Amino acid sequence: MMWFAWRQFRVQGLVALALLIAVGIGFWLTGPGLLHDYNTTIVGCGARGNCQGAMNSFLSRDPFFQNLIRESELLAALIGLFWGAPLVAREFDTGTYRLAWTQSASRTRWLVSKLAIGAIATVITAGLFTLMATWWSSPLDRVNDTPFSYFDTRGLAPIGYALFAFALGAALGALVRRLIPAMVLTIVGFAAVRISFNQYVRTHFAPALHAAFAYSLPTGTGSRALKFGGSLRSSDWTISTKVMNSAGKVFPALGRGFGFQPDRNGAVTFVGAGRCPNKIPRAFNNGGASSGPSKAVQEALAKCVNSFHLHEVVSYQPAGRYWSFQWYELGSYVVLSALLASFSIWWIRRR
Amino acid sequence: MLSGHLGDDSDVSAVLETEDLTKRYRGKTALSNCTLSVPEGHVVGLVGPNGSGKSTLLNIASGILSPTTGSVHVFGAPPASTPTQRERVGFVAQDTPVYSGFSIKDHLRYGHHVNPKWDDELAIRRIEQLGLDLKQRAGKLSGGQRAQLALTLAIAKRPDFLLLDEPVASLDPLARREFLQILMETVADHNVSVLLSSHLVADIERVCDYLVVLVSSRVQVAGEVEDLLATHHRLIGPRDADLSESQVVIESSHTDRQSTLLVRSDGPIADPRWTVEAVNLEDVVLAYMGRGRAERESFVRDESA
Numbered sequence: 286m287m288w289f290a291w292r293q294f295r296v297q298g299l300v301a302l303a304l305l306i307a308v309g310i311g312f313w314l315t316g317p318g319l320l321h322d323y324n325t326t327i328v329g330c331g332a333r334g335n336c337q338g339a340m341n342s343f344l345s346r347d348p349f350f351q352n353l354i355r356e357s358e359l360l361a362a363l364i365g366l367f368w369g370a371p372l373v374a375r376e377f378d379t380g381t382y383r384l385a386w387t388q389s390a391s392r393t394r395w396l397v398s399k400l401a402i403g404a405i406a407t408v409i410t411a412g413l414f415t416l417m418a419t420w421w422s423s424p425l426d427r428v429n430d431t432p433f434s435y436f437d438t439r440g441l442a443p444i445g446y447a448l449f450a451f452a453l454g455a456a457l458g459a460l461v462r463r464l465i466p467a468m469v470l471t472i473v474g475f476a477a478v479r480i481s482f483n484q485y486v487r488t489h490f491a492p493a494l495h496a497a498f499a500y501s502l503p504t505g506t507g508s509r510a511l512k513f514g515g516s517l518r519s520s521d522w523t524i525s526t527k528v529m530n531s532a533g534k535v536f537p538a539l540g541r542g543f544g545f546q547p548d549r550n551g552a553v554t555f556v557g558a559g560r561c562p563n564k565i566p567r568a569f570n571n572g573g574a575s576s577g578p579s580k581a582v583q584e585a586l587a588k589c590v591n592s593f594h595l596h597e598v599v600s601y602q603p604a605g606r607y608w609s610f611q612w613y614e615l616g617s618y619v620v621l622s623a624l625l626a627s628f629s630i631w632w633i634r635r636r
Numbered sequence: 637m638l639s640g641h642l643g644d645d646s647d648v649s650a651v652l653e654t655e656d657l658t659k660r661y662r663g664k665t666a667l668s669n670c671t672l673s674v675p676e677g678h679v680v681g682l683v684g685p686n687g688s689g690k691s692t693l694l695n696i697a698s699g700i701l702s703p704t705t706g707s708v709h710v711f712g713a714p715p716a717s718t719p720t721q722r723e724r725v726g727f728v729a730q731d732t733p734v735y736s737g738f739s740i741k742d743h744l745r746y747g748h749h750v751n752p753k754w755d756d757e758l759a760i761r762r763i764e765q766l767g768l769d770l771k772q773r774a775g776k777l778s779g780g781q782r783a784q785l786a787l788t789l790a791i792a793k794r795p796d797f798l799l800l801d802e803p804v805a806s807l808d809p810l811a812r813r814e815f816l817q818i819l820m821e822t823v824a825d826h827n828v829s830v831l832l833s834s835h836l837v838a839d840i841e842r843v844c845d846y847l848v849v850l851v852s853s854r855v856q857v858a859g860e861v862e863d864l865l866a867t868h869h870r871l872i873g874p875r876d877a878d879l880s881e882s883q884v885v886i887e888s889s890h891t892d893r894q895s896t897l898l899v900r901s902d903g904p905i906a907d908p909r910w911t912v913e914a915v916n917l918e919d920v921v922l923a924y925m926g927r928g929r930a931e932r933e934s935f936v937r938d939e940s941a
Contacts, residue, residue: 289746289749380729384729384734384789386700388793389719389753389793390751
């Protein structure tokens with residue numbers, strides 16, 4: 286029966302192998318150049334004093350392959366579409382299930398061997414592609430030091446996605462028994478699960494850590510960037526930021542910039558928080574077009590902001606959890622795939 | 637037991653027995669309360685109009701579909717319930733599906749892998765007889781060749797009971813004759829019971845020695861072809877002539893002065909007022925199909941009244 290499943294899968298498998306080889310040659314030809322550039326332009330850039338410029342131009346190298354890797358989530362979707370959905374649905378479309386189900390070997394064995402061959406091919410294909418992508422990208426990833434930004438396309442997670450897409454396609458094919466509807470549902474279902482999983486599940490693999498920063502008016506211009514400090518580093522995965530006062534009250538309107546609104550009586554409101562308790566010099570009113578608020582005004586506004594005792598709380602997952610999260614992600618999708626495969630087998634048996 | 641059953645088959649064991657078999661899917665009833673028995677050692681023709689439930693019945697008997705209610709037994713056990721059960725039954729599905737990407741050789745290899753009793757020699761001999769190339773892809777075969785390949789797969793499995801669902805429906809007359817020819821040879825060589833569905837009486841007449849007429853899931857008549865032909869007669873006589881108790885009218889048509897009847901009669905017809913003519917199988921089948929349809933229509937009228 287395994288021979289049969291392999292024979293059926295052969296053409297699809299060879300197409301995948303050819304594509305993998307083509308991509309592999311591309312990586313093999315461009316990878317060493319990328320590493321060479323890293324060693325010559327990035328290593329020691331501090332001494333030459335042009336690190337930012339060097340990094341920016343390095344990160345825009347080989348856009349074709351960078352995009353290919355970024356879009357490699359499509360690989361899983363394609364596996365779901367062209368390996369998963371047709372696995373059972375095509376046999377219904379062509380009627381060959383009636384040939385397969387009336388042999389001495391049971392239809393359970395028929396489906397199990399088809400699922401097994403497809404799953405093995407999926408793991409090999411996704412695994413090889415991700416391995417090559419991870420290797421090829423490693424110089425870029427050393428520069429772009431935020432591992433969670435490329436979490437979905439490196440390491441172990443993509444193997445889980447591909448396996449899940451395959452199992453989802455197979456299950457939907459068994460359920461709706463027609464190829465085209467099964468393919469459409471596979472794409473929709475895969476996207477829905479991936480998006481909601483990213484949003485609601487991955488962030489909870491481990492309790493998020495929190496870092497708090499005083500929320501005060503910066504000197505100079507009115508804009509402010511998130512500060513890193515204490516335990517929070519730029520490589521960590523920032524999940525959310527909230528501005529709250531010492532009593533724990535959250536100010537949802539605050540967080541991006543600072544707005545002040547004077548009223549007719551000369552009082553000033555700190556937009557999103559409340560009325561300033563202190564007096565703001567009148568010069569504030571006719572600022573704007575001139576060279577900006579005077580020093581006295583700035584100090585008064587800063588005092589107003591401080592009077593609310595605000596701080597900004599950042600929830601984050603530290604970069605050090607990257608690999609444990611990769612394992613959790615893989616594990617979750619493998620479990621989902623196993624459930625879908627069990628469902629398909631149960632569904633085909635009960636007819 | 638069986639409506640319209642002829643002869644005494646109680647000492648012959650049944651390969652297929654169903655009781656009140658019903659299959660509903662997607663809100664439609666494909667087969668309702670079908671009770672029938674197929675004796676062992678015959679080539680049984682299952683005839684009926686489209687939609688009579690023939691295909692559903694065969695799909696249930698082969699284990700592809702499971703019934704909604706009722707019971708079905710093949711060799712005394714539910715279809716496809718055990719490995720032995722599956723080994724003993726061969727099936728040629730409607731439209732004779734094969735894997736279009738596989739070569740003929742691949743199909744034989746497949747058969748070998750999934751059937752413990754697979755007869756390699758028989759399969760290859762059959763393909764050679766047909767003049768087919770083992771390397772030929774099944775997708776490029778003609779309809780007749782594809783049907784022959786499907787039949788080869790079912791035969792080389794060496795089943796004790798072979799089910800065929802309208803196997804020749806889409807074939808041209810020549811391919812049809814060849815297919816049935818090979819089927820007959822197999823039956824003769826391997827002592828296999830056959831159940832063949834068709835809506836073409838000519839095909840049934842050529843190969844079957846036992847006939848079941850199914851209309852709207854009901855068996856109208858079942859019996860050996862020889863018996864059916866011996867016990868059915870066409871009678872032509874005056875309009876007011878009557879019949880004895882033992883004669884059952886299956887079909888009748890009347891003019892002002894004359895009646896033409898198709899009757900079943902176990903004994904000879906002695907009444908001199910009747911002119912007795914022999915009937916052929918098609919006459920019998922059509923008469924029972926017509927009766928089945930009339931019964932169904934009156935049933936529908938009663939329901940709606």
